[in-house]
Amino acid sequence: MSVDQTKMAQQFIAAIPHSKELGMQYTEVGEGFAAMQMPYDTRFIGDPQTGVIHGGAVFALLDTTCGAAVMSHPKMKGHTATIDLRIDYMRPATPGQTIRTRATCYRMTRSVAFVRAEALDDNDENPVASATGTFTVGGN
Amino acid sequence: MGRKPMEPVQVVKQRRDAALNALVNGVPYIQFLGIQFDRRGDELTAVMPFKEMLIGNPMLPAIHGGATAAFLEMTSIIGLSWSILWEKIESGEIDADTLVAGNMPSLPKTIDFTVDYLRSGLPRDAYARARVNRSGRRYASVHVEAWQDNRGRPFAQATGHFLMPQSDG
Numbered sequence: 001m002s003v004d005q006t007k008m009a010q011q012f013i014a015a016i017p018h019s020k021e022l023g024m025q026y027t028e029v030g031e032g033f034a035a036m037q038m039p040y041d042t043r044f045i046g047d048p049q050t051g052v053i054h055g056g057a058v059f060a061l062l063d064t065t066c067g068a069a070v071m072s073h074p075k076m077k078g079h080t081a082t083i084d085l086r087i088d089y090m091r092p093a094t095p096g097q098t099i100r101t102r103a104t105c106y107r108m109t110r111s112v113a114f115v116r117a118e119a120l121d122d123n124d125e126n127p128v129a130s131a132t133g134t135f136t137v138g139g140n
Numbered sequence: 141m142g143r144k145p146m147e148p149v150q151v152v153k154q155r156r157d158a159a160l161n162a163l164v165n166g167v168p169y170i171q172f173l174g175i176q177f178d179r180r181g182d183e184l185t186a187v188m189p190f191k192e193m194l195i196g197n198p199m200l201p202a203i204h205g206g207a208t209a210a211f212l213e214m215t216s217i218i219g220l221s222w223s224i225l226w227e228k229i230e231s232g233e234i235d236a237d238t239l240v241a242g243n244m245p246s247l248p249k250t251i252d253f254t255v256d257y258l259r260s261g262l263p264r265d266a267y268a269r270a271r272v273n274r275s276g277r278r279y280a281s282v283h284v285e286a287w288q289d290n291r292g293r294p295f296a297q298a299t300g301h302f303l304m305p306q307s308d309g
Contacts, residue, residue, distance in 0.1 A: 018204035021193040045168040046217075047247055054169035055250045056213045060206020064196075067205075082205045086254040 203261030
């Protein structure tokens with residue numbers, strides 16, 4: 001949403017070694033919403049025969065995007081951690097293309113945040129993967 | 141009634157390790173995360189030595205949930221592949237030398253993967269073992285657990301479903 005918020009989020013990413021190593025970038029941050037991207041990199045290949053990146057790299061991006069959506073929720077206080085995250089891989093990501101993700105925190109209780117997300121490549125019509133997860137709210 | 145003569149142990153080990161190495165070294169993301177596989181008979185333990193780039197929360201510090209998930213998924217895929225390769229190598233259906241020469245069968249493809257985060261991953265080496273609960277002709281179901289200092293206190297577990305590679309194309 002606001003340029004400031006996205007910029008702040010980007011600085012937050014710079015402080016996370018794993019996200020930085022994977023080249024993750026924020027493209028948008030709103031209330032209970034986050035969008036990110038991760039450019040293709042041959043180091044992320046999971047299937048050497050096709051050059052398709054490993055599901056684990058997509059998982060990492062989706063997890064980070066979901067966490068960011070929780071953190072940006074207006075009712076959010078304190079920290080969050082993933083309780084569980086399920087990913088459905090609908091099709092292989094096209095080699096060479098940037099992965100884009102968007103996540104929405106659609107419900108937040110005092111202790112649990114519920115999140116949905118999807119991952120796309122250059123094809124907007126058919127997502128590469130979708131995710132649903134729950135996250136802790138506040139506390140330790 | 142004639143028994144096949146027993147092969148010397150080092151020949152058997154060399155063949156199995158070469159096949160495993162060929163399987164593991166072909167995957168760039170395994171190298172990227174620095175995952176290794178320790179083989180005892182047909183059982184594999186995946187090891188992910190701690191390094192700075194795995195950190196997801198610099199304050200605690202803790203391993204990134206995405207790195208943990210990738211570690212679990214990789215352990216599942218390699219574990220599942222290995223269980224199939226093992227049978228084929230041992231039965232003589234596949235020659236380990238052809239694997240080493242680069243003729244690897246396709247890897248199983250993840251259909252879905254669900255990760256439970258039980259506690260935060262500490263800045264320590266992590267270990268994981270996968271258990272293939274069902275391995276059919278088309279689909280497989282795999283459960284995997286990861287731990288650090290204490291085997292009895294896993295820090296993450298996951299269940300995934302996989303599409304099996306079709307050998308006849």
